[in-house]
Structure formats: structure tokens, C-alpha cells
Amino acid sequence: MPQTPLYALGLVEAAERIRAGRLTATALVEAHLQRIDAVEPAIQAWVAVDRAGALEAAAQLDGEGARGRWRGPLHGVPLGLKDIFHVAGLKTTAGAAGFADVVPAADAASVARLRAAGAVILGKLHTTEFAFLDPAPTRNPWHRDRTPGGSSSGSAAAVAARMVPGALGSQTVGSTLRPAAFCGAVGLKPTYGRVSRRGVIALAWSLDHVGLFARSVADVARLLSVLAGHDPADSGSAPVPPPDLEAVITAAPARPPRFGLVGEPFLGRANPEMRAQLSAAAQMVADKGATVEPVVLPPIVPAVLSAVQVVLRAEAAAYHADLYRAHAEEFRPKIRAALEAGWCIPAPLYLRAQRVRRQARRELAPLLARYDALLMPPAAGSAPDRGSTGDPSFNALWSAVGAPAISIPASLAPDGLPLGLQLVGAPFAEARLLAAARWVEAVVGFSAAPLEADLRRAE
Amino acid sequence: MPDPGPESYHAAVLAEARRRFGAARAEALDPELTALAADLARIAETPLPDDGEPGFFLLEE
Numbered sequence: 001m002p003q004t005p006l007y008a009l010g011l012v013e014a015a016e017r018i019r020a021g022r023l024t025a026t027a028l029v030e031a032h033l034q035r036i037d038a039v040e041p042a043i044q045a046w047v048a049v050d051r052a053g054a055l056e057a058a059a060q061l062d063g064e065g066a067r068g069r070w071r072g073p074l075h076g077v078p079l080g081l082k083d084i085f086h087v088a089g090l091k092t093t094a095g096a097a098g099f100a101d102v103v104p105a106a107d108a109a110s111v112a113r114l115r116a117a118g119a120v121i122l123g124k125l126h127t128t129e130f131a132f133l134d135p136a137p138t139r140n141p142w143h144r145d146r147t148p149g150g151s152s153s154g155s156a157a158a159v160a161a162r163m164v165p166g167a168l169g170s171q172t173v174g175s176t177l178r179p180a181a182f183c184g185a186v187g188l189k190p191t192y193g194r195v196s197r198r199g200v201i202a203l204a205w206s207l208d209h210v211g212l213f214a215r216s217v218a219d220v221a222r223l224l225s226v227l228a229g230h231d232p233a234d235s236g237s238a239p240v241p242p243p244d245l246e247a248v249i250t251a252a253p254a255r256p257p258r259f260g261l262v263g264e265p266f267l268g269r270a271n272p273e274m275r276a277q278l279s280a281a282a283q284m285v286a287d288k289g290a291t292v293e294p295v296v297l298p299p300i301v302p303a304v305l306s307a308v309q310v311v312l313r314a315e316a317a318a319y320h321a322d323l324y325r326a327h328a329e330e331f332r333p334k335i336r337a338a339l340e341a342g343w344c345i346p347a348p349l350y351l352r353a354q355r356v357r358r359q360a361r362r363e364l365a366p367l368l369a370r371y372d373a374l375l376m377p378p379a380a381g382s383a384p385d386r387g388s389t390g391d392p393s394f395n396a397l398w399s400a401v402g403a404p405a406i407s408i409p410a411s412l413a414p415d416g417l418p419l420g421l422q423l424v425g426a427p428f429a430e431a432r433l434l435a436a437a438r439w440v441e442a443v444v445g446f447s448a449a450p451l452e453a454d455l456r457r458a459e
Numbered sequence: 460m461p462d463p464g465p466e467s468y469h470a471a472v473l474a475e476a477r478r479r480f481g482a483a484r485a486e487a488l489d490p491e492l493t494a495l496a497a498d499l500a501r502i503a504e505t506p507l508p509d510d511g512e513p514g515f516f517l518l519e520e
Contacts, residue, residue, distance in 0.1 A: 192517050192518070193518045206514075206515045237518075238518040302501060303501050303502055306498035306502050309498045310495070310498050310502060337488055341488065343476075344479070344495070345472070346499075351513050352502050352507070354513030355507050355512065355513050355514070356507065357514055357517065358511060358512065358514030358517065359508065359511050401517065
């Protein structure tokens with residue numbers, strides 16, 4: 001049986017090998033730097049790779065390990081960061097280099113947690129401008145004429161192309177689950193308030209979540225176990241205990257979960273291949289003993305999808321007010337139009353949109369509590385062409401009500417690109433959601449990867 | 460607030476866009492403003508309970 005290349009190891013496996021003395025952080029980082037050299041020309045996922053900083057951190061961690069000091073469960077594991085996360089001394093561009101870049105003095109709270117757990121920061125990954133909809137230069141590792149999705153374009157593509165075993169992104173509407181689905185990665189948006197956003201460039205305060213990328217459910221669970229926790233310095237951070245995820249990281253649960261199968265208004269927006277895949281996946285998990293029941297979403301859902309658009313535009317306009325006044329002409333077209341529309345929203349309707357979100361959370365709570373997870377598409381189908389980043393509406397409802405959601409790769413579409421499955425849980429029930437996701441992951445058994453010849457073929 | 464309906468919201472946001480950004484830019488924004496007006500109308504016509512306060516940060520378990 002061929003040995004797995006170091007760059008293709010999952011982050012839990014890599015951390016275990018380092019902890020057992022079978023691998024060094026330096027060797028792991030060097031393997032990923034070589035991998036980046038080989039495939040980055042074709043994929044363009046990275047804004048900046050901090051080679052010197054990563055190798056220095058790896059050597060430091062190897063030295064600590066040799067002395068019996070282990071920082072935490074990510075000791076020696078390289079990770080990438082969407083370029084809206086502040087890293088002390090590294091430029092943050094937010095996809096708007098030239099008129100909005102800054103060199104922060106301090107790490108984002110999430111980056112500090114990763115470092116404290118032993119992670120090595122490999123560099124910064126492309127985002128769409130200010131995490132909105134104008135496409136980034138990144139290509140989809142499965143097909144370079146297709147979008148990797150957005151706004152966490154580089155995070156999803158780098159993980160899928162085995163340039164890094166895990167990465168952070170963000171989700172305001174659909175910016176983690178959609179790119180994860182398009183790139184064949186696992187993408188997790190935890191509950192709103194679960195992971196601090198301090199030190200992350202905002203798009204819309206009341207909708208912004210930190211997002212997590214890896215190649216397995218266990219790996220994103222490991223990242224969440226490190227990142228979850230209350231941060232009094234983030235107004236949107238929830239004072240709740242972190243979830244206990246060790247059981248999820250260790251093994252798939254034996255008990256078949258209970259699923260609610262979501263229909264409209266989402267199924268009608270999905271293409272035939274995605275609908276067929278969802279139906280096949282539901283049948284597959286039912287055949288393995290899971291309960292699958294059709295669920296009807298409350299009538300408020302279309303209003304929530306509208307509320308997301310209104311809240312995003314109003315809050316983004318407020319957040320970027322000073323920058324817009326100084327640099328209006330330099331913003332890319334979609335973000336500029338959204339900011340300008342945001343200035344035209346009557347305040348009472350912004351507030352009504354926020355009332356709609358809270359009411360929807362109340363109405364959805366019993367449904368989310370009844371099931372281990374709701375099952376639905378994470379996107380309309382496989383990745384569309386690079387003219388857009390795809391339709392985020394399949395993820396918008398769960399961003400609006402702050403419920404945790406995960407996309408896992410499930411099959412290949414007839415065009416050879418991956419199709420994902422979206423699972424949604426109750427707020428702050430990530431342990432239950434991830435256990436269900438790990439169970440589904442084992443049942444669907446997705447193991448495909450982008451073709452090496454395509455990844456190494458630069459234009 | 461204008462009477463509920465996409466057309467009246469469109470007229471309201473277009474007027475505000477003209478005031479803020481000038482007629483030419485407001486014209487260029489029309490597709491964005493049309494979509495925004497439809498969203499505003501849908502929000503306005505959605506029934507809500509009287510005690511439904513806005514939820515800025517949805518943090519409750």
C-alpha cells in the first residue's frame with residue numbers, strides 16, 4: 001500500500017505522529033512548502049507564504065517537543081488563514097491591497113488560540129474583496145475554469161489541493177460552506193458567538209462567523225476544540241462553555257442519527273444533479289439505519305433570506321464608511337454597489353430585518369432540537385464558472401439565525417467536480433451536529449481528490 | 460416609511476441614491492436597488508409578534 005505523502009496527512013493524524021515522535025514539525029512544514037511550490041502556480045490560493053516564520057516556529061516547536069513540552073493538540077501542524085485575520089507583523093489586505101492593507105501589531109484572538117495549541121501559521125490565503133462577492137484570483141483545484149467559491153476562496157482551495165491540512169475562513173452569508181462544497185473540502189460554520197472574531201476584518205458584525213476548513217469532520221472538530229470559547233472583548237461572543245468534541249475526534253458514533261430532510265424553498269433552487277445526490281444520500285443513510293424524515297420550514301424563511309441581504313448591506317456600509325469616503329472609486333463593483341445600497345436603507349427596516357432574524361430563530365428552534373441534523377444541499381450544484389462565486393442562499397438561513405452548519409463532500413457530479421452535503425444543527429449543539437456529520441462521512445465514504453496532473457499544470 | 464410594495468420602496472431608495480451619489484451613479488445602481496427594494500418589501504410585509512425585539516447578537520442557548 002503506498003505511503004501517504006506528508007502533505008496529504010490530515011491534521012489530527014499529523015499531530016499524533018509529531019506527538020509520538022514519528023514526525024517533526026520541521027519536516028511537515030517543509031513538505032507543505034514544497035507542495036505549495038508545486039501546485040500554487042496553478043491554484044493561486046496564497047496571498048503570502050511566511051516561509052521563514054513558519055520554519056522558525058517549527059524549529060522552536062521541535063525543540064520544545066524534544067524537551068517534553070507540548071503546547072497542545074495542534075503542536076507542529078501548519079495552518080493557513082484567510083487574509084482578513086490579523087497576524088502580528090504580517091500584512092492584512094482583505095483582498096483590497098493598495099488602499100486598505102494594514103500591518104497589525106497583534107494576532108487575532110483565533111490566531112492566538114491556534115498558536116497556543118501549537119499550530120504553525122503558514123501564511124495568508126486569498127479572500128474576495130472584503131469577504132464579499134467580487135471574485136478572488138484563486139482557481140478551483142478540480143477545474144481551473146471554475147470558481148472555488150467565496151469569499152474564503154483561498155482557504156477552501158488550499159485545503160483541497162493539499163497545500164495545508166486546515167485553514168480559517170469566515171462566513172457572513174455562505175462564505176465557508178459554499179467554497180468547501182465547490183472544492184471538495186469539509187467546511188464548518190460554528191454557532192454565532194462560538195469563536196471570537198476579535199482581530200478579523202468585519203463584513204457585517206451581526207452576521208460574521210469564523211469558518212473552519214479541513215479534509216475530515218474529525219479535523220474540523222479538532223480545530224473547533226481549540227478555537228471555541230468566550231471572549232469578553234468580542235460583543236458577539238457567547239458566554240457558554242466550549243463543546244466537548246473528543247468523542248467526535250476519536251471515532252464515528254455507533255448510533256445512527258436522526259435527520260430532517262429539508263425541501264423547499266431550497267430544493268427548487270438546486271440543479272437536478274444536486275437534487276439526485278441529496279436523494280441518494282438520504283436513501284444511503286436510511287439504509288444504514290438512520291431515521292430520515294421530511295421537514296417543512298416555517299413560512300418566515302423567505303423573509304429571513306431578504307433580511308440577510310438588508311442587514312449585510314447596512315452593516316457593511318457602516319463598517320466601511322470612512323474607507324468608502326476616501327476610496328470609493330477603488331472598491332470593486334459588487335462590494336461598492338452593496339455599500340452604496342446600504343446607505344439607502346431606512347433605519348426602521350434594518351431594525352425590522354433584525355426582528356425577522358430573531359423571530360426565525362425562535363420558530364426554527366423546535367425543529368433543530370428534534371433532529372441530530374437537518375440535511376440539505378450546501379449549494380445549487382457543482383462549482384459554476386469563475387465569473388461569480390456561486391449562489392450563497394443555501395447557507396444564508398443558517399448564518400442569519402446563527403445555527404451551526406457543516407458541508408462535507410459526498411460525491412462527484414457528472415462534470416467531475418465535487419458535490420457536498422450540508423448538515424445543520426441546533427445553536428451550541430456542535431458536538432451533536434459533528435457526531436452526525438462524522439457518521440454520514442463514514443457512510444458516504446468520499447475519497448476522491450483533485451487530479452495531480454491538473455494541479456501541477458501552470459498556465 | 461413608504462407604503463409596502465417593491466415599487467414604492469424602489470422609488471424611495473432610488474431617490475436616496477440620487478441624493479447621495481448623483482443621478483448617474485443612482486442609475487448604475489438600479490439593479491442593486493431593485494433587488495434591495497424587493498427585500499425591503501418582503502421584510503415589511505412579514506408579520507411579527509409585538510414583543511419581537513431586534514436580535515443583533517444572537518447569543519442565547
